[in-house]
Amino acid sequence: LAKTTQPISMDSxxxxxxxxxxxxxxxxTNDYITWYQQxxxxxxxxxxxxxxxxxxxxVASLFIPADRKSSTLSLPRVSLSDTAVYYCLxxxxxxxxxxxxxxxxxxxxxxxx
Amino acid sequence: DAGITQSPRYKxxxxxxxxxxxxxxxxxxxxxxWYRQDLGHGLRLIYYSAAADITDKGEVPDGYVVSRxxxxxxxxxxxxxxxxxxxVYFCASSDxxxxxxxxxxxxxxxxxxx
Numbered sequence: 001l002a003k004t005t006q007p008i009s010m011d012s013x014x015x016x017x018x019x020x021x022x023x024x025x026x027x028x029t030n031d032y033i034t035w036y037q038q039x040x041x042x043x044x045x046x047x048x049x050x051x052x053x054x055x056x057x058x059v060a061s062l063f064i065p066a067d068r069k070s071s072t073l074s075l076p077r078v079s080l081s082d083t084a085v086y087y088c089l090x091x092x093x094x095x096x097x098x099x100x101x102x103x104x105x106x107x108x109x110x111x112x113x
Numbered sequence: 114d115a116g117i118t119q120s121p122r123y124k125x126x127x128x129x130x131x132x133x134x135x136x137x138x139x140x141x142x143x144x145x146x147w148y149r150q151d152l153g154h155g156l157r158l159i160y161y162s163a164a165a166d167i168t169d170k171g172e173v174p175d176g177y178v179v180s181r182x183x184x185x186x187x188x189x190x191x192x193x194x195x196x197x198x199x200x201v202y203f204c205a206s207s208d209x210x211x212x213x214x215x216x217x218x219x220x221x222x223x224x225x226x227x
Contacts, residue, residue: 034215043203043218044156087155101216103148103155 004088009108018075020107022088025069033064033071036087038106044087048073075109083111116140119204119219127227132191134222136204144207145187146171146216147179149200156203162187194226 006022024033032051036044048055050062050071061074075082085106117138126132136145143164148156148171158171160179168179176198178190187206191198201223205216 041221043205043221044216045218046215049215101158103157105153105155 004090004102004104006086006088006104006107008105009110011110011112012078013112014079015077018078018082018109018111020073020075020086020088020109021070022073023070024088024090027068027090031090033062033068034089034091034101035060035062035073036089036103038085038087040084044103047086078109078111080111080113082109084109117204117206117217117219119202119222121222122220123223125225125227126194128195130194132194132224134189134191134202134204134224136187136189136219138185138187138204138206138217138219140206140208140217141184142206142208142217143184144216145181146205146207147177147187147189148203148205149173149198150203150221151200159189159202191224194224196226198224199226200224 004022004024012018032049034049035047037047038044048057048060048062050064052064055062063072085108087103087106089101091101120135146161147159149159150156157173159173159177160171162168162181165181165184168181178192181187201221203221204219207216
């Protein structure tokens, strides 16, 4: 299973763009890259998922270079409510059909006024 | 309302007691999962189920038992609770429609074993 490495913590200020980079050197051909967000006392929440190039939704953008050995989650103009832990996961589609997700410690993002 | 719910949300028990955590989802998702999250750590998979009556071990299954008689329910039982099982437990579900499906998590159950 591909292992991911991401910064333990990051600090930002309201209105800034935040980029969290995750490395996954051993990513396999079939693996997707998924990011989850977790607020205190809540379960993780899906943010965005991609396979290659760029994916954008109403919450974030995900940039994946051609070699797929890393990915960057971009949060535009963060607010205080974006303070959370962000997990980068590389999912393996197990035969029989689900993504076995390995959660690391995540990146703790603190947004300051 | 549709979604995934867990009960109880908080539980205090004593060492050696049996505890059952409930998980219910209304999406008819085929896959369901139990994770535990310890302070300062990510989530670790305990058990998962691909469908009713089909369950399998995850990363940390020792001390836990699961069953899935109905698609919508996936209870987790601690047969004889230990202090090391003090944790936050999350249930999740997913419906693989192909590669890259996502998991949807419940609100969690905080368990304290004294």
